[in-house]
Amino acid sequence: MDDDRPIPLGLRVAVPLLLGAALLGLWELLVRWLEVPKFVLPPPSMIADSLLAERATLLVSLWITLRITLLAFLIALVTGVALAVLSAQSRLIEISLFPYAVILQVTPVVSIAPLILIWVGVDHLDRALLILATIVAFFPILSNTTLGLKSVDHNLRDLFQLYGASRRQRLLLLQMPSALPYLLAGMKISGGLALIGAVVAEFVAGSGTGAGLAWRIVESANRLNIPGMFAALLLLSALGILIFLLMAGLQTLLLRHWHESAVRRER
Amino acid sequence: MDGIDAAGRTRPLIRLGGVGKTYAGGTEALAGIDLDVRQGEFLSLLGPSGCGKSTLLRLIAGLGVPSQGRIDWPAAPLDAAGRPQRALGFVFQEPTLMPWASVFDNVYLPLRLAGQRRRAVAARVAAAIESVGLSSFARAYPRALSGGMRMRVSIARAMVMQPSVLLMDEPFAALDEITRMRLNDDLLRLWREGGWTVIFVTHSVYESVFLSSRIAVMGARPGRIVATIAVDAPYPRDESFRTSGEYNALCRRTSAALRTAMDSAAAAA
Numbered sequence: 084m085d086d087d088r089p090i091p092l093g094l095r096v097a098v099p100l101l102l103g104a105a106l107l108g109l110w111e112l113l114v115r116w117l118e119v120p121k122f123v124l125p126p127p128s129m130i131a132d133s134l135l136a137e138r139a140t141l142l143v144s145l146w147i148t149l150r151i152t153l154l155a156f157l158i159a160l161v162t163g164v165a166l167a168v169l170s171a172q173s174r175l176i177e178i179s180l181f182p183y184a185v186i187l188q189v190t191p192v193v194s195i196a197p198l199i200l201i202w203v204g205v206d207h208l209d210r211a212l213l214i215l216a217t218i219v220a221f222f223p224i225l226s227n228t229t230l231g232l233k234s235v236d237h238n239l240r241d242l243f244q245l246y247g248a249s250r251r252q253r254l255l256l257l258q259m260p261s262a263l264p265y266l267l268a269g270m271k272i273s274g275g276l277a278l279i280g281a282v283v284a285e286f287v288a289g290s291g292t293g294a295g296l297a298w299r300i301v302e303s304a305n306r307l308n309i310p311g312m313f314a315a316l317l318l319l320s321a322l323g324i325l326i327f328l329l330m331a332g333l334q335t336l337l338l339r340h341w342h343e344s345a346v347r348r349e350r
Numbered sequence: 351m352d353g354i355d356a357a358g359r360t361r362p363l364i365r366l367g368g369v370g371k372t373y374a375g376g377t378e379a380l381a382g383i384d385l386d387v388r389q390g391e392f393l394s395l396l397g398p399s400g401c402g403k404s405t406l407l408r409l410i411a412g413l414g415v416p417s418q419g420r421i422d423w424p425a426a427p428l429d430a431a432g433r434p435q436r437a438l439g440f441v442f443q444e445p446t447l448m449p450w451a452s453v454f455d456n457v458y459l460p461l462r463l464a465g466q467r468r469r470a471v472a473a474r475v476a477a478a479i480e481s482v483g484l485s486s487f488a489r490a491y492p493r494a495l496s497g498g499m500r501m502r503v504s505i506a507r508a509m510v511m512q513p514s515v516l517l518m519d520e521p522f523a524a525l526d527e528i529t530r531m532r533l534n535d536d537l538l539r540l541w542r543e544g545g546w547t548v549i550f551v552t553h554s555v556y557e558s559v560f561l562s563s564r565i566a567v568m569g570a571r572p573g574r575i576v577a578t579i580a581v582d583a584p585y586p587r588d589e590s591f592r593t594s595g596e597y598n599a600l601c602r603r604t605s606a607a608l609r610t611a612m613d614s615a616a617a618a619a
Contacts, residue, residue: 238444241408246511256459340491
């Protein structure tokens with residue numbers, strides 16, 4: 084089938100870019116031609132202008148959102164892996180912890196935002212945002228790593244037993260590497276969720292000492308500054324894409340020698 | 351010699367007395383297995399699938415405890431804790447390699463688990479890889495290797511500890527006929543050089559006759575030993591043995607014993 088043929092990297096970048104440029108051009112033309120008011124849908128050129136004009140405040144907001152996202156992701160990563168390793172040590176720990184992790188996950192983060200706000204105090208809004216984003220990002224890491232630690236080849240497990248591996252050796256040399264593809268898949272989901280968490284939390288909780296991108300969107304909407312809103316949106320999706328690419332790159336880098344998901348097939 | 355007791359008789363390396371295995375569900379996998387494994391022999395456990403031969407091998411390896419009877423190592427020296435020192439190598443039906451580790455690291459694994467530093471044993475690992483003819487693939491990852499090559503890595507890993515006993519669970523069953531014959535030849539060469547005892551599980555009459563100095567034929571439900579056949583043909587064995595009348599006669603005899611075992615199992619079921 085044609086679908087199986089590998090597409091050169093240059094083409095894989097160029098084709099979507101070309102499509103994007105064409106759509107932007109069409110957008111610009113239609114908006115001007117139909118005389119759509121700028122507070123309904125501004126043309127791309129106006130969004131670009133407002134991106135340039137407001138770059139100082141937007142970059143500060145970008146940094147604030149980025150910082151919360153990264154911190155939330157790192158905390159989720161460390162605690163998620165730590166709890167997964169802990170529950171891999173004993174079935175008892177696993178069955179006691181897991182229901183609470185699920186509760187934390189299925190409770191919509193929006194609904195606990197006011198509670199978190201009260202707990203950390205309105206003076207520490209940024210902490211509330213961090214906590215909320217962390218909760219959102221935490222679960223995929225935990226559940227994927229837990230699954231990965233359990234997905235060890237039975238024969239390899241026997242082999243380790245046969246050669247008298249200690250619990251530590253088994254964890255480090257067998258379970259951890261087996262779990263790595265699962266963990267990386269979890270990190271990919273979590274990276275995106277941390278950003279969503281940071282944005283949603285800011286929508287709900289309001290902004291802290293500095294205003295993140297979500298706050299810029301709310302503010303622009305209130306002032307009917309729609310081009311400014313689109314500019315903030317643009318930065319948000321750029322951030323999301325960056326996180327996704329970083330995670331995908333990490334996945335390829337770590338798995339390219341051995342895991343089906345990252346190995347390039349030769350034909 | 352460890353294998354000779356005070357009276358000058360040859361002591362078995364491993365003695366199985368009335369070994370049985372019943373699983374929690376009530377399935378009787380093995381019953382009343384009496385078997386002496388002699389120092390240095392190449393013993394095949396031959397039987398139809400489901401006769402418990404793999405279970406028996408795993409019990410000998412210590413991966414599981416017999417429900418009845420006992421497994422002793424009368425000739426094995428005792429360690430500090432008074433347990434018999436059993437230097438075992440185990441080869442599974444699948445190559446069972448760590449996909450994230452290179453050939454070198456896979457073969458190094460048993461030494462690593464025993465606390466040996468990589469630098470200190472690099473030569474030993476390299477020698478094991480060399481002995482299975484994979485020196486130029488030491489840095490390759492398992493997925494880049496063919497099925498036969500992966501199995502060679504698995505054998506190198508079992509040999510690197512210089513085991514006194516090599517346990518092999520249908521190691522070549524998934525390989526094509528040509529690869530299988532070559533690995534059979536190689537295995538015999540390594541066995542003769544290494545002086546180990548081999549216990550080899552197979553369901554192939556031809557393979558067991560070609561390789562073994564003795565064959566234990568097993569029947570199913572419950573798994574038990576129905577006959578032992580001595581294969582007296584001298585080593586080294588090669589292509590001329592594979593086509594000899596003696597080989598054919600032994601295959602016929604072994605096949606007949608296997609047939610009897612299967613018929614009696616069918617009658618019992």
